[in-house]
Amino acid sequence: MAKKGAKKYNYDANEKFIEYEEEIAKNPAYEGMPDLRLDDGSIQWEAPSNRGSGKFQFTHNKRLSWWKKKASQVGISTSANHWISTVAKTIHPTGRKPCKVCGNVMDIRYSYLSSNFIKRVRKLDYVDDTFEISDLTHVLDFIVSFYDTYGAQIFDDLPVLFKCKQFPTFSEIPNSIDSWTDWLDKVYIAAEPSMLGPGAMSNAPDRLDGFHSFNRCCRSNADKGRSKENLASYSTDRRAFENWVDGNWITANKLMGYISSNSKIKKEPCANDGDGHTHPRPCSADHIGPISLGFSHRPEFQLLCAPCNSAKNNRMYYSDVKHLIEAESKGEKVVTWYAQSIWKYTKDKVFDTETALRLTRVMRDNRNVAMMLLNEFLVNKHYLFLLTFLNLSYANFDYKLNTAEINNHIVKANFSDTASTLKYVNIQKIRKIRIAFESLAEYANKENRNGYLFTNDSIENLKNSALDNLEDTSRDIQQINNKLISILDYDDMKDIDLEEFLNEIDYELIENYPDFVKVKNTMFKIMDMTAKTLSDNWDDSRYSRE
Secondary structure: OOOOOOOHHHHHOOHHHHHHHHHHHHOHHHOOOOOOEOOOOOEOOEOOOOOOOOOOOOHHHHHHHHHHHHHHHOOOOOOOOOHHHHHHHHHOOOOEEEOOOOOOEEEOOEEEEOHHHHHHHHHOOOOOOOOOOOOOOEHHHHHHHHHHHHHHHHHHOHHHHHOOOOOOOOOOOOOOHHHHHHHHHHHHHHHOOOOEEEOOOEOOOOEOOOEOOOOOOOOOOOOHHHOHHHHHHHHHHHHHHHHOOOEOHHHHHHHHHHHHHOHHHHOOOOOOOOOOOOOOOOOEEEOOOOHHHOEOEOOEEEEEOHHHHHHHOOOOOHHHHHHHHHHHHOOOOOEOHHHHHHHHHHHHHOOOHHHHHHHHHHHHHHHHHHHHHHHHHHHOOOHHHHHOOOOHHHHHEEEEEEEEEEEOOEEEEEEEEEEOOOOHHHHHHHHHHHHHHHHHHHHHHOOOOOOOOOOOHHHHHHHHHHHHHHHOOOHHHHHHHHHHHHHHOOOOOOHHHHHHHHHHOOHHHHHOOHHHHHHHHHHHHHHHHHHHHHHHOOOOHHHHOO
16 A cells, blocks of 8 residues: 555555555665655655756756666666667566556566557458457467467468568478467567567656556556556456356367358358348357356357347347256256356246346356455465366367367367377466466456445355365465465566476366365355345346346
8 A cells, every 4th residue: 555655646556556666666676776765755756857946856867877877787888779778678677567557567578469460460361359369468378379269270370470570581480389489488579579569668767667657558548438448457357257267268269269260150140140130241159158157168159240249248148048058958067166056046037038138147246256256365365276276287188179060050069189298288377377367356456346246144254264274274285375376476477487386286186185175165155155145136126127
């Protein structure tokens, strides 16, 4: 929290940014920074060049001299182009910083997709709107997701996508995801190519750390309704939903990519075709059970045209409910752990369009309770326990699509799997862990969240019991958890540290650790209590409104 004596602008700063300021001010890399603190002890973060008077009138010039001395110390010539930004990147202790406005932590390097790069991706005939990218997408996240979704065919197009003045050809890079990921991280990003942009612009000596206080996410604020911070917030919610549900997330992604790239499927009509409206083709993949409501990842999608997909959003059709009930009767798992009870208590109450929409609203409230419950364990730093919800074992295999059948506008696939020995296995896991933990924290901390919250004495007692059980785990488990905390906490998480951690642990053994299983059963009880209350309120105006 901001200190009472802090400068006025700090009261509006995100808490992560305020903590970051203090960490930077105390870091040895910035030792000797002129006029570091104001008379009240607060940090003088800004040193603008246009101060006309006052005690700190010449702070800007003094700090410029400091940056020149620092350049000499790290071997960078002040006559070189962009020397001061190079120094700022070189001495920065973590390479990542939070945004002053929203707290979103971003890479300070040139590692985010440019608008031109995104246009190139969108022009590929197998990429449709279901593949989510923006100028807030990190290039390493992009290439992992791109490969997850579209497979080896991307290697034919990567040289065209990444081509720029600095890199006109790419013949030396093998067609493997390991090779491309490594090259992008170590070579391409370092060259600061035009196809990428930084998470934070250089702003030394005006800012103490040498970077603009507003990250890429919040630099643009011309249109508040569609501002980048709001779009990033929506994306954060979606990532939280996708990463904290059950099911094979890899085969689901692969089928989605197959649907958008298969020429035969592109000719298929919309599931709503025949209702008297125009339904443009090609159609895109729609989750029959929305992930955002607590349904599982499954290699099955229905085909909807762009207008229908947009209009449906995260709502349930009556036909969706009937289809999912039928799939469940055949032994398929259609809902994730936290939605099992609410689905069980309410699915038979759906008999038309209105009640399907009512189910949507009820399940949305159920999901919010579950996400906030998970956040309780995040806040209390039971990271190892939370890791067991991420289904990381699916990444241990390579998946080959054997068949994909289209029946009544629904595409369902069958995959075979073989054990994978690729380094890419850990790349997938690292990305999933990082995004899952970051998005959960951001989801829970979003200001003005109008989400349903439910609790009572019994639920609070169960929560406390679960937290106590995790505090009493074995010394070995606590040591492993503490190591994971040291990797994931703060803003200096390094992929290599997380990779070493994953190589050292037995994930399946941890998943089945008795105390973890016991706590999960407690969480099931909490969600069952929540579901009963929601089901009892089925006719409440909150859910039955038109």
